[in-house]
Amino acid sequence: MILADEAIVTVYSDFTAILLLFGLITISTRFKSKINERRLFYIMCILIIFDSIGSLGSHAMHYQTAEWCYTVEILSKTFMEISELFVIYFWLLFVDYKLFESKDHLKRKFKGLFIVMVAFSILLLINPFTNIMFIIDRTDMWFVPTPLYHCMEIFEVTCVLLTFYVIYSYRNRKNKLHFFKVWPMMLPIAIGVIVSLITYYSAIPLGLAIGTLGLYFSMMETWKYEERDTGFYNKAYLDKLVDIAGTNGYDYRSAICIETKEDHLFEEALKKELPADKKIIHLKEGLFVFFSENAKMNFLNMVGQMLTESTKEYEDRHNNVKIDLKITNYVRKKDEEASDFIKRFV
Amino acid sequence: MAENIKLINISNLDQGTIMIDFAALFLLIVILIHTNMYRKRSLLQDKLFFSLAIIDVVIAVFDLGDYTLRTSYFPFSKMAVMISEMVFWICFELFAFLFVLYLMCMSGKSINVKKNWVIYGIPAGVELIVIISNLFTGFLFYVDESNEYVEGFLFNFVYIGAFCYLIAACFQIIKISKTYFFVLVVLLVASMAWKFTGIDLFSTAFNFALVLAYSHINTMNDEFYKAVKE
The missing domain is CATH 3.30.70 (Alpha-Beta Plaits)
Structure with missing residues (x-):
């Protein structure tokens, strides 16, 4: 199987993203505690690994003509899209929980979004048989989105914007985010998206991985204020x-x-x-x-x-x-x- | 018809390496920002960690310069590529050497490091002399008349020192944490597997940045903050 150069670059970038997060979740012993914030973060890491695996599988199949490549491509793409949807949703949950520290708050505010997310996930799951979300061109494995796919993109952007709204509403109550920084996560993702838009290469999983690591490092600095196992302040x-x-x-x-x-x-x-x-x-x-x-x-x-x-x-x-x-x-x-x-x- | 000649003509794979090098630089900035408490604590291992991060920044910058200028037609590009490669390999050896010292400190042998660092540095020292002398001999690598980078007959020599340090590092890492060792082995095997595919796309700077990130995560598993001066 010979890969096109731009596919190789994306596959390599996804590969490094997987390595980065694999190391993070394996080495860190902090995820073993039952603190909700860390659980949410751990789930996010796993989902980004899934997203990177999906992206890797999908890009490796570009321009391949064999029938099995088509199957792998469509399955990988489906897997990647579902993972991405969940990553964005969990990022929103994480931000809200990190700031308001309330499970009830999460349930109250994001139940509706959860239903929409599950609906899009089901549509993505049945897409290989119906082509209602996207079509993969059999000749060159190129990706063709449908209007419903664009609706899902709007939903994803809405979730991202909602995270900023959550931060804004928190700042209205408490004027500074003393124990939370958003830029370590958002900046690499933004760079990843820009690189993907202006070049042939997809760097979104790598941006997500570096962002997650940055966020983890930022969280580590606040752990000096928390007891290791209970999460109570010290x-x-x-x-x-x-x-x-x-x-x-x-x-x-x-x-x-x-x-x-x-x-x-x-x-x-x-x-x-x-x-x-x-x-x-x-x-x-x-x-x-x-x-x-x-x-x-x-x-x-x-x-x-x-x-x-x-x-x-x-x-x-x-x-x-x-x-x-x-x-x-x-x-x-x-x-x-x-x-x-x-x-x-x- | 006049041929359209570009001053810089970077291949897709080289563009990929440049992209990953930029990612490495970004990751290193994140590491440097979030390890400021190391500089507050200022133990020997903290100073070594900071040096490793700075060396990796230099590796990323010179790797970027190398890949950008390798296929360019600037009058100075031949010399620039030679110097970039030289600095890259010097930093490569230094990283391997300092990483072993860092691991020794982490496993509680700081006094040993302070006493015997010159002895531990002999392989790196020999490599440094050979790499610098390569500017005049071209035994390791050179840039030919058509501006192509060519590996010399002694090129694999640059890996010997690093290999010695790798073995020493393995012994130290097992003492520190088995999980940490496992992850670094996975990183090494995965990187080598990628290198053996024959595809010319690899970022040493990113791999070293990953090593530093893993080290930081491993350090922070412990109750680190108690010793940090506010």
Whole structure:
């Protein structure tokens, strides 16, 4: 089988993308934890590997005339398109979860998009028999899109634009993205798309792979604020909070301190029973803090009650387990700066 | 009819190598940005990692220059290709040498490295002398009258030093992490398999950048931040 030069370049670029992500998911031990953000990221990596494999198979078959090449080409292209669709959708989910840290938020906002994505995936799956999404020219294996394919492209672009909207809406609430950078992911993808548009070569999988690695590196820098296995914030985060306290979204007015002797059990109870969006700082063995912008006593009591109930539920599920909690509420004084309030706990 | 002669006439495969070299440069910039805490920590292995990244940047830049000028008709291109190739191979040897030192530091032998780095550097030193002298002898490679790059009869000699370091690296990597070793072996086998297809498309800079990326990921598996000065 002799490949055309431009096919060789694309195949090589896809090959390097696969190597890059294969290394990432194999070496990193961080994916073993059950933290949702890392799970989403891991799924994204796998999907980009699938996308690269699809692209590799598809481009290797360009200008081939054998019948089996046609079959491989159409299957690879289908595989690649479905993977790409899922990558874009998961990127949107990842951005939303990274910022709002809530599974409920995801379910509420992106259920509709999920249905559209599944519908397009089904159309792509039946495409080899119906040609409703794209046609592969049998003479030179060239790709011919149908109007429905362009609809799918519009959907994909919409999902990408939605990620920017998610970031914009988050920034309206909290003025800075302190623990998240978008450019490490978006810039290489944009370069990959531009290269694919202006040259004969497709560099989108490579752009995606480098972007994913950049994003992973960027995430690693924020891990110094998180406990390795639980994902709770650590003492370093409290120091960081002192610096950013008072800014929009970090103008904390109250805090709830939880003391317990059963540190590990309480961690497990929190992880299982609490809603995912409640980020708690694990200050030291047996001491947890939760900051809030809401200083009303009703709210603080409600959170305290929720913590007690969560622990109780955990105790009920696990016989012979008893977790004693001591919950104390703190409210910021009127003349006290937000940073001074946080320093009380440092 | 007058022939339309272009000053630069790059083949499709060379364009591919140039594209991947640019990708390598981009990847290296990402690595350099996100390893700034190494410079804060400033241990010997951190300095070596930073040197490796800079050497790889040089490799990518000179590889780019080489592939761009190889088929060009500029008056200076013959000399430029020779110098690019020379710098490329010098950096290639240096990368192999420093990578072994880096791995030794990672496996807890920093003192050994500080004491004996000159001895470990002998293969690289010999290679450097041969590569520099090639400018006058042409035993390793040369550029002929028609501006074509030609490998000399001693060309494979440039791989001998790197091969010695590769074997030394294998012993060190196994001590650090078996997974890390496995991934680097996969990278090496995959790269060699690609090279043996006979297709003239290969980016050493990108492969080295991958090695650095893997090393960084492996380092960050541990609780690295505790030792970093804010």
